[in-house]
Amino acid sequence: MLQLLEGGKRIHCHDNLEHTAKSKLEAEDPKNKPECFGVFCLTYDLKAEEETKSWKKLINIAVSGAAGMIYNHLLFKLASGQVFGPDQPIALKLLGSERSFEALEGVAMELEDSLFPLLREVIISINPYEVFQDVEWALLIGAKPRGPGMERAGLLDINGQIFAEQGRALNAVASRNVKVIVVGNPCNTNALICLKNAPNIPAKNFHALTRLDENRAKCQLALKAGVFYDQVSNATIWGNHSTTQVPDFLNARINGLSVKEVIKDQKWLEEEFTEKVQKRGGVLIKKWGRSSAASTAVSIADAIRSLITPTPEGDWFSSGVYTNGNPYGVAEDIIFSMPCRSKGDGDYELVKDVIFDDYLLKRITKTEAELLAEKRCVAHLTGEGIAFCDLPEDTMLPGEM
Ligand SMILES: NC(=O)C1=CN([C@@H]2O[C@H](COP(=O)(O)OP(=O)(O)OC[C@H]3O[C@@H](n4cnc5c(N)ncnc54)[C@H](OP(=O)(O)O)[C@@H]3O)[C@@H](O)[C@H]2O)C=CC1
Numbered sequence: 197m198l199q200l201l202e203g204g205k206r207i208h209c210h211d212n213l214e215h216t217a218k219s220k221l222e223a224e225d226p227k228n229k230p231e232c233f234g235v236f237c238l239t240y241d242l243k244a245e246e247e248t249k250s251w252k253k254l255i256n257i258a259v260s261g262a263a264g265m266i267y268n269h270l271l272f273k274l275a276s277g278q279v280f281g282p283d284q285p286i287a288l289k290l291l292g293s294e295r296s297f298e299a300l301e302g303v304a305m306e307l308e309d310s311l312f313p314l315l316r317e318v319i320i321s322i323n324p325y326e327v328f329q330d331v332e333w334a335l336l337i338g339a340k341p342r343g344p345g346m347e348r349a350g351l352l353d354i355n356g357q358i359f360a361e362q363g364r365a366l367n368a369v370a371s372r373n374v375k376v377i378v379v380g381n382p383c384n385t386n387a388l389i390c391l392k393n394a395p396n397i398p399a400k401n402f403h404a405l406t407r408l409d410e411n412r413a414k415c416q417l418a419l420k421a422g423v424f425y426d427q428v429s430n431a432t433i434w435g436n437h438s439t440t441q442v443p444d445f446l447n448a449r450i451n452g453l454s455v456k457e458v459i460k461d462q463k464w465l466e467e468e469f470t471e472k473v474q475k476r477g478g479v480l481i482k483k484w485g486r487s488s489a490a491s492t493a494v495s496i497a498d499a500i501r502s503l504i505t506p507t508p509e510g511d512w513f514s515s516g517v518y519t520n521g522n523p524y525g526v527a528e529d530i531i532f533s534m535p536c537r538s539k540g541d542g543d544y545e546l547v548k549d550v551i552f553d554d555y556l557l558k559r560i561t562k563t564e565a566e567l568l569a570e571k572r573c574v575a576h577l578t579g580e581g582i583a584f585c586d587l588p589e590d591t592m593l594p595g596e597m
């Protein structure tokens with residue numbers, strides 16, 4: 197073990213092997229203080245450095261599934277300042293498992309070698325109580341993918357257990373205003389389980405990632421209209437991040453005009469466009485041999501930026517959020533993707549001036565029914581009694597076809 201004295205503060209630094217063994221041991225005791233990783237032990241003390249005077253206060257960001265494909269892309273966006281800004285120093289707290297601990301060390305080593313000025317601290321651990329200590333953001337990516345022959349109910353249960361545990365850990369040690377973005381599938385119901393196990397954190401702070409679906413919808417509309425995708429706005433994804441999700445072409449706009457004024461092919465909108473967005477993940481898996489990772493990471497970055505920067509006038513973004521007094525008549529007490537606006541303070545409000553027609557309402561009812569069925573299926577994990585699984589047969593994740 198190396199001991200360094202910097203800025204009047206004693207810092208403990210271990211070589212990697214020693215660190216591995218110690219972190220594993222310490223992880224068994226939630227009260228233990230997390231250790232820094234490698235070179236990040238040297239850069240911990242922000243106050244000591246002249247050049248950082250104009251920087252904001254350091255924020256703590258936890259990520260689970262940090263050895264997975266999505267995180268591998270996201271990590272370097274976070275550390276480079278692309279997400280939280282060039283004056284926002286960050287601490288990354290990476291949650292792995294026994295299975296992935298060595299991979300986490302590899303991730304942390306790559307972070308060391310990238311020399312990111314804004315990345316002031318990295319810890320790796322398999323203990324959520326250690327990783328979530330004082331975090332302002334929790335990006336929950338790690339989840340078991342559905343394997344061959346596995347029922348969706350089984351996936352809901354296995355992953356639900358993970359998110360119940362992580363909810364309890366967030367409740368115990370995270371910042372009281374932590375913002376939680378659940379990516380691991382089935383993300384809406386995992387987010388619901390997580391928030392139900394974290395009663396001391398506002399339910400409004402929990403999000404399920406549907407931004408990738410929004411981005412996919414914008415891309416398809418732009419392609420059909422023959423415009424660049426920055427011309428597409430007000431694109432809402434309603435409901436579940438599954439193949440029942442509803443990409444809303446009624447309220448979306450192209451060059452400020454209603455989509456229907458620009459794309460006059462109603463059949464294409466109702467059938468091809470809708471299905472393309474719903475099943476985009478599955479088509480990509482067929483081509484790539486694995487699920488969307490880079491574009492998912494981009495969409496997580498978009499989702500965070502949408503909460504920390506004011507939403508452009510007249511526009512909105514989609515996020516899976518808790519239904520509690522929503523203006524659309526969607527069932528309460530589920531996580532449902534809806535149109536949101538933010539003042540840039542990490543919080544959001546639901547958009548009120550949206551319109552509905554029979555097609556949209558019928559589709560919304562279907563995705564709502566699926567989410568209510570998922571909720572019944574995980575009642576044992578949300579503290580709402582005995583689970584009863586009557587999932588509709590066509591219930592699928594975007595990656596399954
Ligand atoms: N909402 C969205 O838009 C999208 C969601 N997803 C979902 O994101 C999740 C992660 O995807 P991706 O990073 O590509 O997946 P990977 O398989 O690359 O990584 C998944 C990570 O999950 C962790 N994990 C946690 N529990 C288990 C378990 N019981 N079995 C296996 N692994 C587990 C593993 O890390 P460790 O060993 O450290 O726990 C692993 O590193 C998936 O659930 C996927 O379906 C994907 C694309 C889009």
Ligand SMILES: O=C([O-])CC(=O)C(=O)O
Binds near residue numbers: 476595
């Ligand atoms: O189903 C998956 O794992 C992938 C997924 O969510 C998507 O691509 O939208």
